[in-house]
Amino acid sequence: MGQQTAARCDDCGYVEGRLFVGGSPTAGFRGERWPCLCLTCRRVVSALINWETLACSCGSTEIEPYGSVSPPPGSRPLHRLRGRVLEDAEYPCPQCGAVALRFADGANAFE
Numbered sequence: 497m498g499q500q501t502a503a504r505c506d507d508c509g510y511v512e513g514r515l516f517v518g519g520s521p522t523a524g525f526r527g528e529r530w531p532c533l534c535l536t537c538r539r540v541v542s543a544l545i546n547w548e549t550l551a552c553s554c555g556s557t558e559i560e561p562y563g564s565v566s567p568p569p570g571s572r573p574l575h576r577l578r579g580r581v582l583e584d585a586e587y588p589c590p591q592c593g594a595v596a597l598r599f600a601d602g603a604n605a606f607e
């Protein structure tokens with residue numbers, strides 16, 4: 497069962513209100529999703545991950561998964577998938593580039 501999250505930039509106010517982590521709730525859907533930065537869309541996208549061909553729904557492969565595989569001690573993980581951890585920390589914003597993007601535990605947390 498997948499989880500949902502949301503992202504917000506404290507610097508420019510960019511909000512992505514509905515992102516998926518893990519399996520999609522759509523019936524019959526195969527695959528897992530993870531929040532990624534798409535350099536073409538300049539948005540946070542829930543990319544379908546098979547960890548070999550990482551691509552945005554826009555078709556771009558210029559996409560960076562958020563989070564890390566070895567979180568620092570004392571970090572606060574929000575979501576995990578296959579060893580990758582999304583923390584309660586600041587990440588680069590796809591709109592303004594500032595390291596001020598935070599993820600929430602749950603969808604629509606910033607609306």
Ligand SMILES: [Zn+2]
Pocket residue numbers: 505506507508509510589590591592593594596
């Ligand atoms: Zn921003």
Ligand SMILES: [Zn+2]
Pocket residue numbers: 534535536537538541552553554555556
């Ligand atoms: Zn894209």
